[in-house]
Each structure stands twice: as structure tokens, then as C-alpha cells.
Amino acid sequence: xxxxxxxxKAGIFAGLALVxxxxxxxxxxxxxxxxxxxxxxxxxxxxxxxxxxxxATGLFFLYQTMTRQHDRIIPDTDQTDWRAIIFxxxxxxxEILLIEPLGFVLASSVLFVAVAFAFGSRRYLRxxxxxxxxxxxxxxxxxxxLNLQLPAGILKGLM
Amino acid sequence: xxxxxxxxxxxxxxxxxINLMWSLVGVTLGTLIGILPGIGPxxxxxxxxxxxxxxxxxxxxxxxxxxxxxxxxxxxxxxxxLNTPGESGSIVTAVEGNVMAKQxxxxxxxxxxxxxxxxxxxxxxxxxTFLAPIFVKLALRFGPAEYxxxxxxxxxxxxxxxxxxxxRGLASLFFGLAIGLVGIDLLTGxxxxxxxxxxxxxxxxxxxxxxxxxxxxxxxHIASRKDLREVEISPVKGSLFxxxxxxxxxxxxxxxxxxxxxxxGVLPAGGTEIPTFLSYFLEKKLSKxxxxxxxGAIEGVAGPEAANNAAVAGVLVPLLTLxxxxxxxxxILLVAFQQYGLQPGPQLFTxxxxxxxxxxxxxxxxxxxxxxxxxxxxxLWVRLxxxxxxxxxxxxxxxxxxxxxxxxxxVIDLVLLFILGFIxxxxxxxxxPVAPAIIGLILGPLAEEQFRRALMISQxxxxxxxxxxxxxxxxxxxxxxxxxxxIMKKIGAGAAMGEASS
Numbered sequence: 036x037x038x039x040x041x042x043x044k045a046g047i048f049a050g051l052a053l054v055x056x057x058x059x060x061x062x063x064x065x066x067x068x069x070x071x072x073x074x075x076x077x078x079x080x081x082x083x084x085x086x087x088x089x090x091a092t093g094l095f096f097l098y099q100t101m102t103r104q105h106d107r108i109i110p111d112t113d114q115t116d117w118r119a120i121i122f123x124x125x126x127x128x129x130e131i132l133l134i135e136p137l138g139f140v141l142a143s144s145v146l147f148v149a150v151a152f153a154f155g156s157r158r159y160l161r162x163x164x165x166x167x168x169x170x171x172x173x174x175x176x177x178x179x180x181l182n183l184q185l186p187a188g189i190l191k192g193l194m
Numbered sequence: 195x196x197x198x199x200x201x202x203x204x205x206x207x208x209x210x211x212i213n214l215m216w217s218l219v220g221v222t223l224g225t226l227i228g229i230l231p232g233i234g235p236x237x238x239x240x241x242x243x244x245x246x247x248x249x250x251x252x253x254x255x256x257x258x259x260x261x262x263x264x265x266x267x268x269x270x271x272x273x274x275x276l277n278t279p280g281e282s283g284s285i286v287t288a289v290e291g292n293v294m295a296k297q298x299x300x301x302x303x304x305x306x307x308x309x310x311x312x313x314x315x316x317x318x319x320x321x322x323t324f325l326a327p328i329f330v331k332l333a334l335r336f337g338p339a340e341y342x343x344x345x346x347x348x349x350x351x352x353x354x355x356x357x358x359x360x361x362r363g364l365a366s367l368f369f370g371l372a373i374g375l376v377g378i379d380l381l382t383g384x385x386x387x388x389x390x391x392x393x394x395x396x397x398x399x400x401x402x403x404x405x406x407x408x409x410x411x412x413x414x415h416i417a418s419r420k421d422l423r424e425v426e427i428s429p430v431k432g433s434l435f436x437x438x439x440x441x442x443x444x445x446x447x448x449x450x451x452x453x454x455x456x457x458x459g460v461l462p463a464g465g466t467e468i469p470t471f472l473s474y475f476l477e478k479k480l481s482k483x484x485x486x487x488x489x490g491a492i493e494g495v496a497g498p499e500a501a502n503n504a505a506v507a508g509v510l511v512p513l514l515t516l517x518x519x520x521x522x523x524x525x526i527l528l529v530a531f532q533q534y535g536l537q538p539g540p541q542l543f544t545x546x547x548x549x550x551x552x553x554x555x556x557x558x559x560x561x562x563x564x565x566x567x568x569x570x571x572x573x574l575w576v577r578l579x580x581x582x583x584x585x586x587x588x589x590x591x592x593x594x595x596x597x598x599x600x601x602x603x604x605v606i607d608l609v610l611l612f613i614l615g616f617i618x619x620x621x622x623x624x625x626x627p628v629a630p631a632i633i634g635l636i637l638g639p640l641a642e643e644q645f646r647r648a649l650m651i652s653q654x655x656x657x658x659x660x661x662x663x664x665x666x667x668x669x670x671x672x673x674x675x676x677x678x679x680x681i682m683k684k685i686g687a688g689a690a691m692g693e694a695s696s
Binding site for chain 2: 049053080119146183
């Protein structure tokens with residue numbers, strides 16, 4: 036029963052998400068101002084087709100769920116560890132917000148440690164050392180050898 | 195023997211020390227990422243794109259092709275020793291291969307996988323060599339209407355075959371199409387779906403989407419599932435030299451696997467998974483010892499491993515001759531060609547003949563290198579498997595964000611990476627295949643271009659797609675892909691098939 040319940044939640048969520056995406060595309064496309072010469076096979080035809088296709092699949096999911104014919108897809112596990120997702124997300128947002136002020140090496144090291152923690156590692160010292168070493172090597176290889184600019188941040192004097 | 199002469203010239207280019215080095219780099223990197231779970235060839239090539247843009251294109255493509263072949267070799271090792279496939283093409287290998295490893299016959303399983311991959315890869319490359327010119331002749335007769343219909347066929351085939359259900363595949367495909375629409379319309383200069391955000395005017399970079407859906411999505415998925423996090427490695431036991439019985443039980447599955455894999459790669463039927471499953475069931479059916487299946491039958495490793503390598507060679511036929519990617523990796527390769535201003539298709543063979551033939555020649559050499567890398571040196575690779583998952587995925591995330599940030603030095607790209615990664619996680623969790631989204635993203639804009647060109651030529655008359663026979667054929671075939679499973683279900687055969695594949 037638990038699985039059935041989760042299946043239908045997933046079906047409704049997927050269906051709604053697809054329909055909403057379709058509506059956004061259709062509305063956005065309808066707001067375009069088009070020169071009349073392009074009216075026939077202009078830049079709007081394909082987005083409308085894509086929106087229609089998305090809406091059709093979304094409605095199909097909703098119909099499938101309502102009539103309870105959904106195919107069983109979620110593998111049998113109830114061991115979802117949502118905390119892991121939160122840790123990875125937190126690491127990511129740290130990187131997004133601080134890669135420029137703090138620099139690539141430090142921001143990426145925090146991301147690394149957060150991901151390792153999400154994967155169940157509790158050997159903090161090993162993780163921090165690996166993270167710093169890996170980020171520093173990556174930074175040096177990319178900026179020195181491959182001429183890819185990465186933010187040095189507060190370690191600017193050192194790098 | 196025009197193709198043969200050009201192939202010889204190709205060998206001259208491929209055998210230069212610098213190109214041999216690129217090939218070696220490619221196959222080594224390919225084996226590495228094949229062995230490591232969580233990163234595949236599509237993702238790796240996507241991450242390498244920004245770095246390789248300054249390289250000589252011949253060297254870059256030799257490396258990419260070696261990487262694609264190598265990933266298939268490497269992933270069998272992970273399947274056999276770890277019981278988790280390194281790539282989706284090796285899912286079936288794990289069934290018999292891991293049982294063999296647990297029985298102490300891991301070395302024999304690795305041998306039959308590597309030799310089978312070599313034979314299938316070589317035969318597949320031979321077929322590619324001689325089929326490509328024929329496909330080119332055919333493709334030269336295609337106009338926009340034919341291309342559009344072929345792409346529609348490829349879309350439906352990919353959605354139907356990559357994943358658990360057609361509706362899920364289509365949802366993924368349309369999602370990819372929608373992302374592909376973002377940015378300035380090339381024909382009119384109109385911005386579409388950019389919501390007034392300047393960095394969206396150039397569209398969402400393929401690298402961001404591929405890395406988000408594959409790497410970030412996969413990492414979140416594995417992290418969220420405690421049962422997937424911990425795996426047990428079986429040690430390599432036994433002799434790498436197969437016994438006489440093992441040889442005699444392997445060679446027919448190798449050839450049959452090749453025969454199944456190659457056509458599936460060529461057809462826009464979506465990559466390497468399907469032929470490996472078919473090969474497994476075929477071997478089980480033909481075997482004199484069907485009772486051994488599930489308890490370590492060597493045929494169940496030999497056949498599917500040959501099938502996935504032959505499929506990889508097959509995928510290159512439509513990619514190079516028609517510009518039609520039929521797998522996620524092929525789609526990324528298409529982007530790599532575009533990055534160099536090259537458009538795969540019949541013209542590629544005339545305008546960049548030397549490059550294409552050097553690429554094909556490098557595949558023969560790469561296969562030999564891979565056999566050496568994966569058999570005598572397998573012990574080295576096995577040590578990689580003991581890399582702890584927290585460090586592996588930590589590293590993957592750091593390189594993913596590095597690759598994406600490095601594209602445009604844009605924090606917005608990192609935000610998009612996170613959003614797409616979360617979507618990729620949800621897709622995995624709820625059984626939506628990711629590959630159709632990548633194919634839709636890359637093939638969508640090309641399909642739209644052909645669609646509009648066809649309609650401009652016909653002055654807006656949509657019947658052009660049905661009045662051209664080749665175009666009509668592909669559209670009917672696309673409809674058939676939808677219709678056949680529905681009809682099968684009605685007859686009741688669907689239930690039996692569902693049991694067989696579960």
C-alpha cells in the first residue's frame with residue numbers, strides 16, 4: 036500500500052510538472068512579437084509543438100494515476116536519506132555563493148567535504164586533506180597548463 | 195576499393211606518434227571512467243569539451259572515440275567484480291559475471307569480456323568502414339523533409355527503448371526539447387524562453403545539462419539511497435588464460451553478440467542496453483546448459499559484452515554519415531564536431547575525409563590497446579574499485595562544478611547545474627530515463643531547422659513530409675513504434691514480455 040501511495044504521488048507530481056512547463060512555454064511563446072513575413076513557419080511553431088507534446092504527456096500521467104493504472108517504477112526501497120540531499124545541496128550553494136569571493140580552491144574543498152559527508156564519511160581529517168589537495172592540483176593544472184581562468188579569491192597572494 | 199585506400203591514409207595519420215598518444219590517452223581515460231561508477235563517456239566528453247576546444251580536431255576525436263570504446267571495456271570489470279555496472283550497457287554482465295567472480299572464476303569472466311569486446315569492436319569497426327560510404331551515398335539523397343522525418347523516428351525510438359516505459363521516455367525527451375529551445379532563434383534572431391535573463395540568450399550550454407543530469411543527479415541519487423552506497427568487491431581469482439571449454443563456450447556468443455549489437459547501434463534504436471539484454475536471453479535459449487544461467491554461465495558474459503562493444507561501433511555509423519546521434523554519448527560527440535565548425539553528415543566525408551578516416555583507423559588501434567590495458571593490466575584497474583565512494587563522488591562534484599564554471603566563468607551556470615542536477619535526481623528516483631533528454635536537447639534544434647527549411651521549400655505545405663517516400667517511411671516507422679506495444683498489450687503478449695524482462 037505504501038508503494039502504491041508513493042507511486043500515485045510521483046505520477047501526480049510528474050504530470051503537474053509537465054503541464055506547468057508546457058503552460059510556461061506556451062505563454063512565453065505567445066508573448067513573442069513576430070514580423071508577419073515569418074508568420075507561417077516562424078520561430079513559434081516548434082515551441083508550440085513542444086508545449087503541446089509536454090502537456091499531452093503530463094495529462095497522460097495524471098490520467099494514468101487517477102485511473103490507477105500506473106506502472107510500478109520506483110525500486111523497492113524506503114531507505115531514502117533526504118539528509119544526504121540536503122548536505123549536497125548545501126555544499127553546492129556554498130560553492131555558488133562563495134566561489135568568487137573565497138576562490139575556487141576553498142569553495143570547492145567545502146563542496147567536496149559536504150559531498151563526502153553526505154556519502155556517509157565521518158573521517159573528516161582525511162576528507163579535508165584530500166579536498167584541499169585535489170582542489171589545489173585542479174586549480175594549478177587548469178590555470179597554469181590549460182589557461183582556464185579560475186577565481187583565486189582570498190588565497191590570491193599564495194597562488 | 196575506395197574506402198580501403200582512404201582507410202590506409204587514415205592509418206598513416208592515426209599512426210603518427212602524437213595521434214597514437216591521443217588514442218592512448220582516450221582509451222586509458224575511457225577504461226578509467228568505465229570502471230568508476232557514476233561517470234560515463236557522455237559526461238566525460240562533455241567535461242573535456244572546454245579543454246579540448248584549442249586542440250587539433252583530429253587528435254581530439256581520436257581521443258573521444260577511444261574514450262567511448264574504452265568505457266565499454268572498463269565497465270565490464272566493475273560489473274563483474276562489484277555487481278554494479280559501470281555503464282548501463284553492462285547491466286546484464288553483472289548477472290552472470292558477478293556470480294562467476296564469487297565462485298572464484300572472476301578472471302575467466304574478465305577474459306571473456308575483454309576478448310569478446312575486442313572481437314566485437316574490431317568486427318564492428320570493419321562493418322563501420324565498409325558501411326559508412328554506402329550510408330553517405332544514401333544520405334546525399336536526403337532533403338530537409340527526409341532529415342526531419344528521420345529525426346522524428348530517432349526521437350521515438352530513443353524514448354521507447356531507453357527506459358522503463360514509453361511515456362517516461364517521451365516526457366524526458368520533451369523536457370530536453372524544451373531546454374533546447376532556450377536562447378536566440380537562429381533564423382530570426384528572436385529570443386525564446388530566456389525570461390529576460392541575459393545569460394540565457396545564448397541558450398543553456400549542453401555541458402551544463404549533461405553534467406547536471408548525469409553527474410550531479412547520479413551523485414544525489416546514490417547518496418540518497420543507503421542500499422546503493424555500500425558495495426562489496428570480489429577479488430580477481432583464477433587464471434586469466436581461459437580453458438579450452440571456456441573458449442569453446444565463448445566464441446559463438448561473441449559472434450552472436452556482435453551480430454545483435456551492431457545493427458542496434460546503427461538503427462536509431464538507442465544505444466547499448468537493448469542488444470545486451472537480447473543477447474543474454476538468446477544465449478540462455480541456445481545454451482545446452484540453461485540451468486547454469488543465474489549460477490555463473492560464461493555465455494551470459496561473453497554475449498552481452500560483445501553486443502555492447504559492437505553497438506558502440508554501430509552508433510558511429512549514423513553519427514558520422516547522417517549527423518544523427520542515437521545515444522547520449524553520440525549526441526555529445528555531435529556537439530564536439532560542431533564546436534570545431536564541423537557538421538557530421540555526408541558532407542563530412544568529402545570536406546573532412548582525412549579526419550574521419552583517421553578517426554576510423556584509430557578505432558582499430560584503440561581496440562588493440564584496450565585489449566592490452568584490460569587483460570594483463572586488469573589488476574591495476576581493480577585497485578581503483580577500492581576507492582571510497584565519499585572521495586570518488588566528492589571528486590566528481592568538484593570537477594563537475596569546475597568544468598561548468600570554466601565554460602563562461604558564470605555563477606548562473608552553477609545555479610543551472612544545481613537545478614538540473616536536482617531534476618536529474620528526481621528523474622532517476624521516479625524511473626525517468628535521462629538519455630532521451632540529452633538526445634532531445636541536441637537533436638531538437640537540428641530537427642527544428644530541417645522542419646522549417648522543409649516547410650519553406652514547400653511554401654508552408656505540411657504534406658511535404660508525407661509525399662516524399664523516404665520521409666513518409668520514417669514517419670510511419672515512428673508511429674509503428676508507438677502502436678506495436680499497444681497492440682501487443684491488447685493481444686496479451688505484453689504480459690509475457692514483461693515477465694521475461696523483469
